[in-house]
Amino acid sequence: MTVMLHAGVCMVRQYCTFAGIAHGHNARELFARLVERRIATPYSALHARARLYHIHHRRLYAAIGEPHSRYRKPLPTGRAMERLMMLDAVLDQPSIPWLATEGDKWTHFIRAFGTALTIEWLPQLRFGTPPHVTVRYFPDRQPIGIVEPGEAYTFLYLASKPSTVDLYTFLQRHAELLRTVRRWTVRVLLPPHLFKARDSYIRALRLELGTRLAPHMADEFRWWCRARKAGAATRLPGESPR
Structure with a gap:
């Protein structure tokens, strides 16, 4: 299983x-x-x-x-090797349960945090145009380890290319959830052919996670993101953003 x-x-x-x-x-x-x-x-x-x-x-x-x-x-064999790395990471911590599927992650976090967690804060991708919009939660398919329910988690990320663009996307998609969790670890797995990109991934993690915004700046930024998302949702098909 x-x-x-x-x-x-x-x-x-x-x-x-x-x-x-x-x-x-x-x-x-x-x-x-x-x-x-x-x-x-x-x-x-x-x-x-x-x-x-x-x-x-x-x-x-x-x-x-x-x-x-x-x-x-x-x-392909190359992809198989990446999945073996993911399995090794899961087996490396046998004492904690791992969330693998969208349904398992959704159910756990909704139950663990209740009203303290807004559904909009969960990692998601949206497809289509209003009113016909499909939402996929936890689309990255990376395991999440439950170190301590409702308190501490391990987020695995498997790198697949030298560029860190996808890592930034992953972190930004999980940003609100990470703010909700009290303690967390983001563990990046690098296949052997990407070892030369190690420093780039460390810099990306420090830039995205290590610099903390002042509370008022963070609140303003969240307001701006939600306002922009709301504006995009109400725009008519074919209408250009202002």
């Missing part, structure tokens, strides 16, 4: 870590049975001795409430 919710792919070593068992015959036999029953498909990784297993069986995903999960689809 952990694999299907967070990555769709895994390696035998990750199963052994999760189960707390030695990497041996029993683990290899389990994955051989998954392949034999067409629950998983194996393929080679970056070197011959490493083998990935893609868990894709439709009935299994339906059983966890995710019959249309994107993790069922085949993917």
